[in-house]
Amino acid sequence: AGATCKVGDVxxxxxxxxxxxxxxxxSSDKDLKLSKAVRADKTVIGVVSTSPFLExxxxxxxxxxxxxxxxxxxxxxxxENGQISAGDFITASSKPGFGMKAVEPATVIGKxxxxxxxxxxxxxxxxxxxxxxxxxxxx
Numbered sequence: 001a002g003a004t005c006k007v008g009d010v011x012x013x014x015x016x017x018x019x020x021x022x023x024x025x026x027s028s029d030k031d032l033k034l035s036k037a038v039r040a041d042k043t044v045i046g047v048v049s050t051s052p053f054l055e056x057x058x059x060x061x062x063x064x065x066x067x068x069x070x071x072x073x074x075x076x077x078x079x080e081n082g083q084i085s086a087g088d089f090i091t092a093s094s095k096p097g098f099g100m101k102a103v104e105p106a107t108v109i110g111k112x113x114x115x116x117x118x119x120x121x122x123x124x125x126x127x128x129x130x131x132x133x134x135x136x137x138x139x
Contacts, residue, residue, distance in 0.1 A: 007124055009071025011052035013061040020065050022050040023076040023122055024097035025090075025109055034065055036097035044092050044107040046129060050074040068127055075099050075109070075125045077116055084116040089132045090125055099125075102132040 017033035020026060027037040027044045037044045049066035050073055058066075077084060080093045080100040089108040093100035098120065102108050110125040 005072075005124065007051050007072040007074055008053040009049050009051065009068040009073050009127065010054045010056070011049035011066035011068050012056045013058045013064040014067050015061050016063075016065045020048050020097065022048050023074050024048045025075065025092045025099050026065075026067065026097070027092070034067065037092040038096050039092050039094045039100075040106070041092055042107075044109065044129075046109055046127065047073045047075050047125070070127055072113070072124055072126055073110075074122045076120070077112075077123050078120050079116070079118065084112050084114075084123065086112055086115055088112045091132065095120075103135045105134045106132055108132045 015033045017035045025037045026034040027041040047068050049068040052066050076098045078093050078098045081103050084101045089102040090099040091102040091106040091108045110127040113124040116123045
């Protein structure tokens with residue numbers, strides 16, 4: 001990743017059920033606790049903030065983690081679905097906490113702002129939690 005732009009986001013603190021860190025893609029369990037997301041998790045909700053500009057609810061969750069709600073975030077990625085290009089949608093991979101290029105229908109956490117052709121690393125993503133219908137549905 002060649003860009004040197006600083007990232008910033010708006011984050012809300014939540015409890016966590018395991019050790020997670022900045023850049024992890026996370027899902028929520030039935031108790032609303034964050035854990036590292038994996039491919040096909042039905043409750044993927046976002047990414048752990050890397051540099052929150054605004055933090056909400058921190059006092060209610062000491063020891064919790066900041067879930068980025070909007071903004072630009074450094075996200076852990078892998079090449080599981082091939083090289084990532086700027087503009088690709090990012091979804092959870094089979095490696096816990098890591099994202100990959102969305103190809104099949106899935107919940108996506110946002111759009112890649114950088115190319116990535118390594119094995120594992122981080123890229124900047126603009127957040128936008130939504131549903132991706134699959135590469136075959138794109139025109």
